[in-house]
Amino acid sequence: MKRLISAAFLSLALIASAAAQDDPNPNSPTPVLLSAAETGRVLAVEPGDFNGRLPKAAKTVFSAGRDSEAVLFMRRLPLIDGEGANAFRVYVKQPNGRTFELRSDEILPTGRDIIALRICICDVAGYRGQPGDTGDSWIYVTWRGMASNPLKIALGSQGGKIGPPPEFAAAVPAAPEFVGYRWSGDRTRFLEQATFGPSAAMDDRIRRIGLRTWLAEQFEAPYPYIPLPDPPQMPTTPPTDCQAGTNPTCFRERYSMVPLQQWFFREAFYGNAQLRHRTAWALSQILVTSGTTTQQSSHAIAYHKILNDGAFGNYRYLLGDVTLSPTMGNYLDMVRSTKTNPNENYPREILQLFSIGLFELNQDGTHRLDGQGRSIPTFDQTIINDLSRIFTGWTYCNTQACGNATPGIVNYKDPMVLIPANHDLGAKTLLSYPGAQVTSIAACTNCTTDAAITAYANASLKDALNNIFGHPNVGPFIGKLLIQHLVTSDPSPAYVGRVASAFNNNGSGVRGDMKAVIRAILLDPEARGDVKTAPRYGKLREPVQIVTNLGRLFPAKAYNGIDPSDGGVSSYVAAMGQNPFYSPTVFNYFMPDHTIAGTTINAPEFELLNSGTAVKRTNFLYVLGFEGLTPNATDALRGTSLDYSEMIPIAQGDPTAAQLVDALNTKMMHGTLAPAHRSLILTAVQAVPASDPTLRVKTAVYLIAASSQYQVQK
Amino acid sequence: MKESRRDFLCRSAAALSMTALATQSGYFNGMSVLAQRSVKQPKSDAVPADYRAMVCIFLFGGNDGNNLIVPNHSDANVSNYAAYSAARATQGLALPQASLLPISVPRIGGLTYGLHPSLGTVTGGINPGIHPLWASGKMAALTNVGTLVRPMTRAEYQNGSVPRPRQLFSHSDQSNQQMNANAGEVTMSGWGGRMSDKMSASNNPGRLVPTVNSIAGERIFTIGEQLLPLAIGPAPTPLSSILALTGTTGSAAANARYAALNGGFGLSAANELETASNAIHREALAIAGSLNNSTDVTVAFPNTGIGNQLKQIARLIKNRTALNMNRQIFFCTLDGFDTHSAQLTAQTGLFTQLSQACRAFYDEMTTQSLGGQVTQFTLSDFGRTFNPAGSGVNVGSDHAWANHSLVIGDSVIGGDFYGMNTTNGTPFPTLVQNGPDDADMGGTARGRWIPTTGVEQYAATLAKWFGLEQADMGYVFPNLGNFAQTDLGFMLP
Known part of the structure; x- marks a missing residue:
């Protein structure tokens, strides 16, 4: 308890001495779970017994179960807009050593000095097993990556072999510095999240200009520092002077990912535009293509360039560029999808992996549930079939119209183009969701010329991508993935919700602005602070x-x-x-x-x-x-x-x-x-x-x- | 000198691991093989006298079973080669009938079916492949098997009156359901791991490694509710160095460095991710010593991904006595079966690797006199659409559902098809799009066969042979009660 108080005191002191910085004190206070007087047991009551005030006595024994609820109490915290029950994670550690995350349901109205949190004494996920009535267990709360004090809660009965309380790292800020962005622990943490590793020079830069300005600087930083290799496109069959046996160096440089790998590490070691490099690497693990299929370094580099260029752009354009990338087209087979044989690979994965995921989400990334408490699928095979037909007819641009086309060599550098005869002209159904602008595409009625078909196919593609991009899932789905790649594996729903909100609207009414998303991820109070004590943080x-x-x-x-x-x-x-x-x-x-x-x-x-x-x-x-x-x-x-x-x-x-x-x-x-x-x-x-x-x-x-x-x- | 030092280090690693576990009440308390050994007393009457092992080969990506086993007959009463060819030849996905490796199927009146040509003798091969094992009765096929919550008819699939597996046609979900044998739920354990939960204490009381060993990471198949697998890398790295630390011998400084490294992994951590990482490191250092003096296999294995995984498994089996193992479950994978395009080339390469590796493994087991005690079997995400995707050299197929699997070993009652009958009265599906076995309806139906046999029926048959008690079947296969037949009869007792 002593250390909690001193931590709170320290952060107050830091606020008082804040320099003229855009960036506020990054440290969030440690949540304090209230105990029944002097007992070491959590102060908790059943919701029915809560009258809006701090109870005088706690209910002594709870039972675990999906219909068992409790109200816990915490000292007041500086909650920001949108921080409701989903900002808190409640954990119970049982005598058998297993820890369950309990469902945090609602913040109840109460006096201003306390927070009353209604919880269910059941695991939030449902499939990881459930806590049992095994006697005394430890209960604690985390908020913005900070763990509260652990207290005892009796489940089923009091007593039992509870074991020692979980210990959380003490929240001791690093030695204070007095110039600029002085929170040195947070600077290091920030650089671990936003770059490929802290360096003395960048630490110094952030100390001088703060996080927000550093981000603005990074958004404009010239990139890359090491020029991307530009190997020529090669024939699919390696020529005799560039085969693994005859000329392994040539083969490695042209027909493997090695040039891209080497450039990638050199840029990570030595480049200055670290944020873009790091974001593009994260994107390459979301919008995946792979050297297991991609034959040539030139093909992979052309694709990675799309991710580099799109890292700070709009996700809608990134999705469009990826969709028409020949490297992706080859990897997930859109390049071969025709109206007589529509291919389902890209349509399925653009939905499942690149945009909306399998289940309908609330804005904070938790699953929406139907009346029976089940998750709701976002699409079925019908949608896949129709999306497949929308994506038919696109293939490599090997004609002179494309600047990188070379006779006899498949062109992976220019976006795919339409072969009108291969495009499906029938009616299609799109995703349906509240606020969807266009939910179907009519059959083409005037497709008698190549030009008409091309116009129809382009309009269909645009409608389909807008339809996918507009789905309410995209913000929480992509936002959470990026948080996981940059900051922490299991962000609180409130954090996901804040990032999704930035995805949905960058403040100027624009949806999908990656700069706003990255800013939201990296400046969030759950990301920031000198030390994070929540046991599942990181x-x-x-x-x-x-x-x-x-x-x-x-x-x-x-x-x-x-x-x-x-x-x-x-x-x-x-x-x-x-x-x-x-x-x-x-x-x-x-x-x-x-x-x-x-x-x-x-x-x-x-x-x-x-x-x-x-x-x-x-x-x-x-x-x-x-x-x-x-x-x-x-x-x-x-x-x-x-x-x-x-x-x-x-x-x-x-x-x-x-x-x-x-x-x-x-x-x-x-x-x-x-x-x-x-x-x-x-x-x-x-x-x-x-x-x-x-x-x-x-x-x-x-x-x-x-x-x-x-x-x-x- | 070097050996004795390593022995010392391993002993100290083991001791440290025990101490650390004893002082922590984390998740891993009940999970370390060493900690388990110290608390669970063997029931001496339950320890089996013989040795048995199951080897799961997971074909990631969704293998196209329609080109693994092809009708090679002209009997029009069941789907014949002409029916197959009519659907697949135009776009170039049909295997030529002359190339098929014939297999006779007593269950379907002795009609001839054909295996993919890569499963036999191949150019550059080091053995005859697995096709000959059909005729010698050492290999069987499970046909039209897949993920099910309970059996369902086509009408029931369409009207939704019987629960479907979650997220059909999705790689991640369907491969997980193959491995967790619980198609209606998300679970965090698989059937290999749950078998080990029930069998480790009684069958492997003195084990020096966990019952489940993976050469392909901790996939869900290998994870129990209580026990975890050992996951190590494949050959060519020898077992003796697979978990050996670099730079831990020589000087006083190196000794001190090792002590600090090992000691660090033994500290209790406030962060749960650190706790988990520490446990994995501790387990690795503790087990390293047990793999010190392992002997190598004698049969030649192909130098491929799957060849080297099966070789590592064969080495572990060869060292079973030193490791005090009576029952072992192994997991390895072959990836690349997501053949939306260029399937003919891809599958030829993959099946060649599979067949050569499985045959080498089979021969090595014979050499070790364990032919009847070790069973290999395949799983895959799902089958693929009968209707091809694309055409010409690019032809492939899309995600579907029911599939065929292979089981190999001297305890297999081989040379036949197994599984429940489809609507045509045989265990082989009717190869007709929009036909009686197709989940798809209407003119665009692509031939996604509805399984007639659940993964758990297939798995439970193997588990019974392996020695899983009847009373534990429900724990390992929670939906098994939804299926009438739980022993499909392809294993000798």
Whole structure:
């Protein structure tokens, strides 16, 4: 309790001394769950017993179950517009060690100094099992990524083997600084979310100009810093002088994703337009194409350029550009879809994965339910059939009308064009939803010429994409995916709702403005703050992010330690389960709803972590951190190593190594390294002779990077 | 020197893991194989005397079963080659009749059907493939099997009077339902994992690895309500180094570094994602020592993705005694079956890999004298539309529903079709779009066969052979009571 009070006090102090910044104090206060006087038990009553005031006595025993409700009480919090019950997550941890997220239903009107929250003592998801009447359990609330104090609640009966209370990281802000955007913990966290890793230069920039201005700067930053490779389009059958056997270098550069992979890592290590690069990478994992099907680097690069260009544009245009991309057309078969044989692949995935998902959503991303409490499908096979017919007739532009067309070579650079004879002319039904502008397309009545058919097909495509884009699901669906890629795996519905709101209207009445969406994601109070204490906050770093974060914290160099890295790290990243630009399927490397095996925790990136890949992660960090990636691997021409020169002076002349570990704690962990872990690391570093400061730095960096504390970005 | 150090490290990893688990009340408390071993006393009467293993090969993407098994006869009373060809030849998706590898089907009056030509002898192959196993009675086919909540007729499908599986035709949902055997619900566990929940303590009381081993990640099939799988990588990496740490030997500094690394994974964490990550790392370090001295297989495996996965499984089986295993469930995958286009080339390549790898595995089991104790079987997301998508070299097929699966092993009563009869009185669907087995209706119907056999009937037959108690069937297969026949009869006792 003491630490809660001091945290609240500190954040008040910070507000009082705020400098002239656009950005407010990023720290949200810690929620405080009220207890029945002096008992350590939660103050809670049944809704029927709540009269609008703080109850004098708590109901002592509740039962778990779908029709069991309770009202909990919290100290007043500075709630913003739209923060209702969906801003709070309520968890109960049972004696068997299982934790359930309870349904948070409603904030009840009450006096101004308290919040009364009506909950159901049942799991919010329904399919993860239900809490039981197993005696005393721990209950706590999270809000904006901050955990409340845990209190006891009796389920079924009082007593039982409850176990120790869950411990949450103490919310201690980093050492105060007095110039500019002074919240150093938040700066580091922000850079982990908005870039491929914090760097000293960007940290300094943000301190001077603040987050909002930095975002504005990033939206305009020239991109890319490293020019995108521009390999020529090649024949489908590799010519004799560019085959894997005769000329492996040519084959690799033209007929694999290697040039794109290398460029990607170099841009991540060295580029300045980090936000665009990071957003495009996230988009490439939502609007997936893959080198498993895409044959040539030129095809993948043409596609990635669409994502780069669209990252800060409007999602409607991005959806349109992706739909007519020949690389996507080939990957999901639209390029082959004709009126005699409409192909269902792209129509299904544009709905299921690129826009609206399978179930109707509320604006906060939770499922809408029918009268019987069931989720409502967004579409059926009829919609797929009709959408398939709308997407018929489009194919590669191999005529002179397209600037990149070359005789004998399939053109993947220009958008697909219509072959009028292949387009379906019948009537089609579109998605139907409240506010839908056009819900059907009539059969063509004047399609007697190619020009008329082309006009009809273009209008149909526009109507269909507008119809999909206008669906109320798109904001919460795409917004939540982007939050998961940038900030946290299991955002609160209120956070999703705020981002969806920015998607629906950027403030000037425009829907789908990606800048507004990104701003909303990164400046949200659930994203911001020096420390997040909610036990499910954060995301496992995907293998790509592990490499790039280290390569920016300790500037990446070639194996020789002098030249720049050539970015040839993909084979190592692939060994950890994520071969960049070779997603195994259109479902990406991991599913957004993946739940950690044996738990109820939603954490997509954990789909890549198992015994085998866990050891691969640790071993990769050893090789990168201690030895450097050698130049002789197939796609690592010059190799990659880390430059520790900033850290070595800190390690020199300090036999205790405390300075070094504390500096790394600030740099890598924004000050959150657990004290017990710090002492383990100190012992290991002290086992390295002080006369070898480089080895001391490597040891400390390796031990922090390999720890779960670092591997989970929070 | 090196070996003894590694032994020491593994012992200390194991000890640490136990300590950490004992002091935490997290989810993983009941899940570590080591912790389990320390608390569950074996019921000595229940430990089986023999060894058995099930090997699930999941064909991700939705394999087109219509080109896996093709009618190769002219009997017009059931769909014959002409019916097949009429629907698929124009667009170029029909396999030439002469290319089919003939199989005789006693269940359908001894009529001849045909397997895809890649399942036999192939150019560059290292073995004769799996086709010969049909004639020798070691391979059977489950026909027209798929996800069902309960059996339904075409009319019931159309009028909605019987609950349908959730999200038919969606990859993610349908592959999950194949693996969770509970088509009406979202669940977080699969039938392999749930079998291990019920069988691990009694059948593998001294196990040094979990009952379920995956060479393809922790997919839902492998996850139990209580127990988790071991997931490791494929060959060629030898088992002895698959979980070995780099740079943990040599100096005092390396020892100290290892101690801090391992100690870090043993700390309790406030963040639950960290707790989960720690548990995975601890488990890996604890198990690494058990895989130290493994012996290799002797039969040649193809150097393909699936070949190397099955090879790793064969190695684990070969080391079963050292690992104290009596019952094992394995999971591996072959991806790329989502053939909306260019299916002929794609399926030829994939079936070649599948057949060569499964045959190598079968032969290796024979070499290990385990032919009757190890059963391979396939699952896939769904079948594909009988009506092709596209034409010419680009021809493919779209998402559908019922499909055919293969089961291989000396305990399989092979050389026949199994499963419930369709409307035509045989277990093979009527190959007619808008026909009696098509879920689609009307002139645009594309031939998405309604399953007549549920995944759980197929799975329960395997589970019974494997030794799952009758009393535990309902836990593993919650909808099994909706199906009249729970043993389809394709396994020897």
